[in-house]
Amino acid sequence: MAAKKLAIVLPAYNEKEVIEKTTAELHKLLNEMVLSDKISAESFILYVDDGSKDNTWALVNALNEKYGNVFGLRFSANFGHQNALIAGMTHLTDTDVDYVVTIDADLQDDPQAIVEMVDLANQGKDIIYGVRNDRTSDTFFKRFTAQSFYKVMSALGVNSIPNHADFRLVNQKVLRAFSAYQEREMFLRGIFPLIGFNEAKVYYARAEREAGETKYPLRKMIKFAATGITSFSISPITFVRNVGLGIFGISILSLIYIVIGWAFGRTSAGWPTLMVSIWMLGGLQLVAIGIIGEYIGKIFLEVKHRPRYIIAEKIGE
Structure with a gap:
């Protein structure tokens, strides 16, 4: 069997602080895999520059001249991490590339796990997920919120892989199936388990970020979680409806109780009860409007059919 051509896509x-070290490590890994006949000598690294404001793109150019197998796509603006991943995979769909690995440029995900991923792919697996075997490198807050997110997703019926981010290997069959998903607000961690095919997992320990800043601060994490939930489930709307029905039922019972009390002359001013009811119902209505608005907003974004990203420049073909 001929060695398979591998592309490593990095948003x-x-x-700038890590890209040279990352490239050197991945280039060494590719050479080792080529020497052991795991992959083709034509395998390469593809960076997708998500509108960087530093000299990341200039470094990609320099790395292309230095190594020869480092290529790049540059966005015209900052379109987001998920769109950078989509651009890399879309660019390689229906090409002579056999396997595509997506991994973050900071290499907190262990690149050595790619070797095991390729072995599993050569054995016939279509999607191989990189899964963290522990979260000790995270803060308590991030660990707690991440675990809570996966539990919520599971409770909502969304098939996701706990402790899996965007470190995965897919083959061309999966890429072609993925190309049929055209929604603009795409949650990749839920899409790929939905695609199916033969799946496997590779477990690894996640390292600390060596340099630079995290690209997922709290604000983006909350937005990312909301996108994941609303992209795959209408359960939040159903929940609000059920809560509304429950409160309506309680209000009917309260009305009956008040009427009976009035009939027997046991009435009171009821000021505390009145205020609590107003605040509770008012808050519930605002929450309900917000949740419904989130879904309407997603419809608004989808029906405009704007491009997910714009590629301004390429390095290599």
Whole structure:
């Protein structure tokens, strides 16, 4: 069997501090895999510059001249991490590339796990997920919120892989199936388990970020979680409806109780009860409007059919 051609796709946004070290490590890994006949000598690294404001793109150019197998796509603006991943995979769909690995440019995900991923792919697996075997490198807050997110997703019926981010290997069959998903607000961690095919997992320990800043601060994490939930489930709307029905039922019972009390002359001013009811119902209505608005907003974004990203420049073919 001929060795398979592998492409490693890395989204990069302001990664000047780590990109040279990352490239050197991945280039060494590719050479080792070529020497052991695991992959073709034509395998390469593809950076997707997500509108970086530093000299990340200039470094990609320099790395292309230095190694020869480092290529790049540069966005015209910052379109987001998920869109950078989509651009890399879309660019390689229906090409002579056999396997595509996506991994973050900071290499907190262990690149050595790619070797095991390729072995599993050569054995016939279509999607191989990189899964963290522990979260000790995270803060308590991030660990707690991440675990809570996966539990919520599971409770909502969304098939996701706990402790899996965007470190995965897919083959051309999966890429072609993925190309049929055209929604603009795409949650990749839920899409790929939905695609199916033969799946496997590779477990690894996640390292600390060596340099640069995280690209997922709290604000983006919350937005990312909301996108994941609303992209795959209408359960939040159903929940609000059920809560509304429950409160309506309680209000009917309260009305009956008040009427009976009035009939027997046991009435009171009821000021505390009145205020609590107003605040509770008012808050519930605002929450309900907000949740419904989130879904309407997603419809608004989808029906405009704007492009997910714009590629301004390429390095290599």
